[in-house]
Each structure stands twice: as structure tokens, then as C-alpha cells.
Amino acid sequence: MVLNNESAPLRTDYSFLLQTDTEHHLGTSPLTKLPIGLVTSYPIDYMHCVCLGVVRKLLNAWTEGPRSLTKLPSNSIKTISEHLLLLRRHIPTEINRKPRSLCELSRWKATEFRSFVLYLGPVVLKNVTNKAVFKNFLLLHSAISIFISSRHLEHIGSDTAGEFLKNFVQHCRQLYGQEFIVYNVHMLIHLKDDVNRYGPLDNISAFPYENYLNRLKRLIKSPKEPLQQIGKRLQEINFFDKKQISLLEYDCIMEHNNGPVPMQVKGASAQFKKITFKSFLLCVVSHKKADAYCMLRDKNILQISNIIKIEDIILLVCKRFLCYNSFYSYPISSSQLLINTIKNLSNDYELVPISNVAAKCLVLPLNDKEFVSFPLIHCLDT
Known part of the structure; x- marks a missing residue:
């Protein structure tokens, strides 16, 4: 599905309950009985929309598919891949996945796409892609860098980042064609509303939940009764956390x-x-x-x-x-x-x-x- 209109009237909690967009509704959702807004209470998750959605789609457009003005030649793909591998030893401990070659793009995780859009992309793409593609990527990089930081939101503002994303979507249509503006790309123009409502993107991101799943997995020591094991270990952790008197800064x-x-x-x-x-x-x-x-x-x-x-x-x-x-x-x-x-x-x-x-x-x-x-x-x- 391609979404062409970037200035259509926004769906609201009230209009959703009234089902004013008849083509959107197939019936009455049982969730309407809950005391929540069925539009505003469901923010966009940037892990799936941006990292696994738009950033991956961009990288695939540069490396795969039919030859076009935006597809990179094989020597440029090789240059970017070699550069990513050279940067592995410069990656700090907090970034737990080191960059991999574009040959392994299909196996990249969400954290790798996040590192690419926030840090690595501006370095490895500069002087390799054409200027239009690079500047288009910088619109996405700058907007997400602002939206993810309370410091940047305070000093620069969400309106600036929101304008960057509108320009990004419009430029994508010119660079990659109308068919590029799928759901994830279109949703970028709505990120500002969720940031204004809930704060920086990490407040509404799936990353903390995904990270905690790994911690839960490490609590399981045998295949027998895994849920009971997790419950007991979490109870022990909560007990010892309460006993802890103080934590040094x-x-x-x-x-x-x-x-x-x-x-x-x-x-x-x-x-x-x-x-x-x-x-x-x-x-x-x-x-x-x-x-x-x-x-x-x-x-x-x-x-x-x-x-x-x-x-x-x-x-x-x-x-x-x-x-x-x-x-x-x-x-x-x-x-x-x-x-x-x-x-x-x-x-x-x-x-x-x-x-x-x-x-x-x-x-x-x-x-x-x-x-x-x-x-x-x-x-x-x-």
C-alpha cells in the first residue's frame, strides 16, 4: 500500500469512535469499551517503523533491486562495507553489536540499523553516495537524533525535526519513486505528534522490552517449567534490590x-x-x-x-x-x-x-x- 497524501486530516480518538472513515473500519472493536484513546494511546514504535522499517528499506534500495539512480555500484557497496568493518574497533562498549558488512544486511538486527542512522551512516556514506541521496539520509539522521534526545528537543524543538521528516518523505518520492512511500515511510510525518505527547522516542520504543527479553532468557537454566523459573528469579532480584541501601553514582x-x-x-x-x-x-x-x-x-x-x-x-x-x-x-x-x-x-x-x-x-x-x-x-x- 502506497500512501500519497501528507496533508490529509488527522484521525482523532473521537473520529475513530464515530467511525467517520468508513473505509478504515470493518466493525466495532471491543477495545472501544476501554477508557483510552484508540488513536493517541497507540504511539508509533520507532524500533520497527524507523530502524527495521525505513533505514532497512533505504539500505535495500541502495544495494538491491534494478539499477537506478539511487542504487549504488558494486564498488561503492564494497567501499561502505569495508569502512563499516574498519570501524568495529572504534565502537564503545555501550553499542553491543559491532557493524557488519552490507553482505550480511539481511541478518542485521534493529540495534545495528539504529547505530547506522544515528552514528555510522553519516560517516560511511559521505563522498560515496551522490549528494542528493546523502542529504536525504541526513534529514532522517538529524530528525531521529533530535527526537531521541530530551536535550535536543529542548534546545532545537520537535517542529524542526518534524519538518525534516516531511522533507525526507517528499524527497524520497522524487529519489526512489512513488512506490517507496509505504506505510513505514509515511508514518514518519506523524512521529512529531507522538514525541510531543510522550517525550523522546525511547519512552515509546520497543527496544527496552527487546533488551529485557534477553535478561529473562538468561534466568532460565533448564527446559523444565521455564515460567516458574523466571518468576522465582525475578522475586529474588526484587528482594535483593530492596535490601540494597544505596547506589554510588x-x-x-x-x-x-x-x-x-x-x-x-x-x-x-x-x-x-x-x-x-x-x-x-x-x-x-x-x-x-x-x-x-x-x-x-x-x-x-x-x-x-x-x-x-x-x-x-x-x-x-x-x-x-x-x-x-x-x-x-x-x-x-x-x-x-x-x-x-x-x-x-x-x-x-x-x-x-x-x-x-x-x-x-x-x-x-x-x-x-x-x-x-x-x-x-x-x-x-x-
């Missing part, structure tokens, strides 16, 4: 004594390789480079060389990137999304209190001297 682990320790640090101090927060971890660059980048509250990007503790004070021993530029300028300056190209790492160490850290960063190489930094959106709002 962060915890330093993997103590060592290999430095570096700046000269201005005086007195006894402990050194650590990792520090864990509620939603992310940071570590020293010598242990795992992909987890060694963070953004401060003043928007500067740091590479962490050591973590030291003096009494109850946690300090990061860091080097700062000195040069910053926007990675792209359309449809919005990437700097507004805290995405920047960075280069010129300082030679000098500096001490930074852990309280100054605003977010962990994903830092991907562009060439030998230049990198692009993305704040991990899930920890940007914590």
Missing part, C-alpha cells in the same frame, strides 16, 4: 600504578583503568581506546589517559582536542547536535573533575589526523 575499578600522574598531584592517590556510571563507562586509552572519549559540559572533547582518586575526589587525566568544526551543515549544523570533526590532540595533560563530564563520545576516524565525535545519545540526557 560511579565506581572506580581495575586499580593500577602505571600512570601518567601530573606533577601537580600531591599526596597519596589511587589510579584506576575504568570508571562505571549508571548508563555508561569510561576507561583509559591504553586499556580500550573506543571507551576513552568524553565530552565536558563546555562541549570540549577529551581523551582519557588515567583516572585517579585523591581521598573522595575523582579526577580524569586527559588530553584535549584543540580544533573543532561542524561535520555537516545540512539540514542543520551538526554542531547543534554536538557532532563535530575534531583534530589536534594536545600534548599536555590536564586534570578534570569527574563532575564536569557531560557525556561519553563515540569517536570515529575520518583520516590520519581528523576524527568525528558523536555524543552517545542515551547518556547525553543522564
